[in-house]
Amino acid sequence: MDAIIQVKDLSKSFGPNVVLSDIDIEINRQEVVVVVGPSGSGKSTFLRCLNLLEMPERGEITIDGRPLLDKHTRIEEIRAEVGMVFQHFNLFPHMSVIDNIMLSPMKVRKRSPEQARKKGMELLGKVGLTDKAEAYPSSLSGGQAQRVAIARALAMEPKIMLFDEPTSALDPEMIGEVLAVMKDLAREGMTMVVVTHEMGFAREVGNRIVFMEQGRILEISSPEQLFDHPKHERTKEFLSKIL
Amino acid sequence: MADFRFDIIWDYFPLFMRGTLYTIGISVSGIILGSILGLLIGFGNMSSRWYLRLPMRGYIHFFRGTPLLLQILIVHYGVVYNVLGTTDAIVAAIVALALNAAAYTAEIYRAGIQSIDRGQSEAAKSLGMTHFQMMRYIIVPQAVKRMIPAFGNEFIVLIKDSSLVAVIAAPELMYWSRAASSQYGKIWEPYLTAAVIYLFLTYSLNKLLIYLERKM
Ligand SMILES: Nc1ncnc2c1ncn2[C@@H]1O[C@H](COP(=O)(O)OP(=O)(O)OP(=O)(O)O)[C@@H](O)[C@H]1O
Numbered sequence: 001m002d003a004i005i006q007v008k009d010l011s012k013s014f015g016p017n018v019v020l021s022d023i024d025i026e027i028n029r030q031e032v033v034v035v036v037g038p039s040g041s042g043k044s045t046f047l048r049c050l051n052l053l054e055m056p057e058r059g060e061i062t063i064d065g066r067p068l069l070d071k072h073t074r075i076e077e078i079r080a081e082v083g084m085v086f087q088h089f090n091l092f093p094h095m096s097v098i099d100n101i102m103l104s105p106m107k108v109r110k111r112s113p114e115q116a117r118k119k120g121m122e123l124l125g126k127v128g129l130t131d132k133a134e135a136y137p138s139s140l141s142g143g144q145a146q147r148v149a150i151a152r153a154l155a156m157e158p159k160i161m162l163f164d165e166p167t168s169a170l171d172p173e174m175i176g177e178v179l180a181v182m183k184d185l186a187r188e189g190m191t192m193v194v195v196t197h198e199m200g201f202a203r204e205v206g207n208r209i210v211f212m213e214q215g216r217i218l219e220i221s222s223p224e225q226l227f228d229h230p231k232h233e234r235t236k237e238f239l240s241k242i243l
Numbered sequence: 244m245a246d247f248r249f250d251i252i253w254d255y256f257p258l259f260m261r262g263t264l265y266t267i268g269i270s271v272s273g274i275i276l277g278s279i280l281g282l283l284i285g286f287g288n289m290s291s292r293w294y295l296r297l298p299m300r301g302y303i304h305f306f307r308g309t310p311l312l313l314q315i316l317i318v319h320y321g322v323v324y325n326v327l328g329t330t331d332a333i334v335a336a337i338v339a340l341a342l343n344a345a346a347y348t349a350e351i352y353r354a355g356i357q358s359i360d361r362g363q364s365e366a367a368k369s370l371g372m373t374h375f376q377m378m379r380y381i382i383v384p385q386a387v388k389r390m391i392p393a394f395g396n397e398f399i400v401l402i403k404d405s406s407l408v409a410v411i412a413a414p415e416l417m418y419w420s421r422a423a424s425s426q427y428g429k430i431w432e433p434y435l436t437a438a439v440i441y442l443f444l445t446y447s448l449n450k451l452l453i454y455l456e457r458k459m
């Protein structure tokens with residue numbers, strides 16, 4: 001198995017506040033890694049370091065063999081390979097759904113409008129929203145918006161997908177439809193790093209679970225191991241609160 | 244008020260009209276040139292590079308922190324005279340108003356752009372867009388809509404402030420009102436006329452803005 005993401009000694013502070021310290025992890029191609037942990041433990045910051053939405057202070061990150069922090073690396077090229085889905089969708093409100101999806105393939109990947117539209121419609125089909133192509137984001141439900149956001153990220157044909165609490169802002173009845181899309185994606189072999197509180201998803205889809213606390217990785221285990229026989233006292237405590 | 248002399252207004256009517264056209268011309272040129280210059284200054288002011296940011300910040304502080312009248316006098320007698328070798332009140336008026344408006348519009352651009360949710364720029368970046376692409380396709384189109392009311396206000400302020408260029412004898416509305424006033428030794432006739440015309444200009448502009456805002 002070759003690692004597509006390699007993180008070594010990653011550290012990050014905001015002012016005096018140490019948010020990540022000495023994070024080490026390798027993530028393999030086609031692996032689904034679920035990151036869990038209490039609020040403020042640095043899960044989002046870790047994820048955002050992987051596409052440099054946050055600048056790490058120390059450490060090394062290699063994505064598909066390319067060192068992220070090397071000054072010769074064009075950060076836009078890396079980001080084009082790493083899709084990200086946000087808690088609050090962050091669709092572009094001034095554009096229709098299909099334009100949201102087509103924009104980056106056209107501008108960043110230099111696809112023709114025809115190619116971009118064809119691919120965009122294909123992806124909308126995949127997330128079950130073909131009929132919403134011309135709709136504007138404000139008219140979508142949360143679940144629909146998040147599925148569009150996933151389609152938009154996939155339109156760049158990324159090698160890795162990052163999800164930061166993709167269902168946390170959704171009404172309970174819409175969580176399932178988004179998780180279903182994510183499960184499909186995992187089944188197709190997408191490499192995924194998912195921050196979520198959906199333990200059912202973690203158990204079913206995750207290959208490994210990372211438990212973070214206070215900016216450190218306390219435990220990396222298989223779902224069975226972590227949920228049924230957690231090594232750490234803190235992991236047990238956290239799980240007993242959340243399950 | 245019994246001796247209110249409509250004949251004075253009638254006498255000066257063509258000059259009031261010409262003056263009004265100059266007021267409109269000077270204000271429109273001022274806001275257009277000011278907005279373009281303000282764009283450069285505003286983006287410079289938001290730059291992460293200190294050698295762009297600091298001069299732009301200084302510019303904004305200077306033009307917002309000193310009286311417009313002073314700026315008009317300096318531009319007229321100092322700058323324009325030295326560049327053209329002769330005085331030209333209309334050029335000086337437009338330049339001074341544009342330089343002043345640039346400082347205010349620079350702040351409008353900044354406020355508009357900073358009002359866009361951070362999630363928008365993060366989404367754009369995560370899709371591989373460059374800073375320029377993100378601005379061009381995501382941030383600016385959304386920010387422009389929010390800037391319209393502030394631009395409208397700045398334009399209204401500029402129309403009223405353009406009356407200050409009467410002191411350098413730019414032949415706009417205020418200039419002719421003062422001329423009529425001193426020729427006839429009368430206050431109410433010329434100044435009320437000017438007031439009505441200014442009100443008409445700012446009021447219709449305000450209406451237009453409300454209409455535009457509703458349409459967007
Ligand atoms: N831009 C920032 N500036 C300053 N502090 C920040 C910033 N972003 C995050 N932090 C701090 O870093 C710490 C970790 O934040 P992070 O968002 O990574 O945690 P999290 O595990 O994702 O939490 P949650 O489950 O609430 O989303 C928190 O203490 C937070 O206040």
Ligand SMILES: [Mg+2]
Nearest residue numbers: 043044045165
């Ligand atoms: Mg978070």
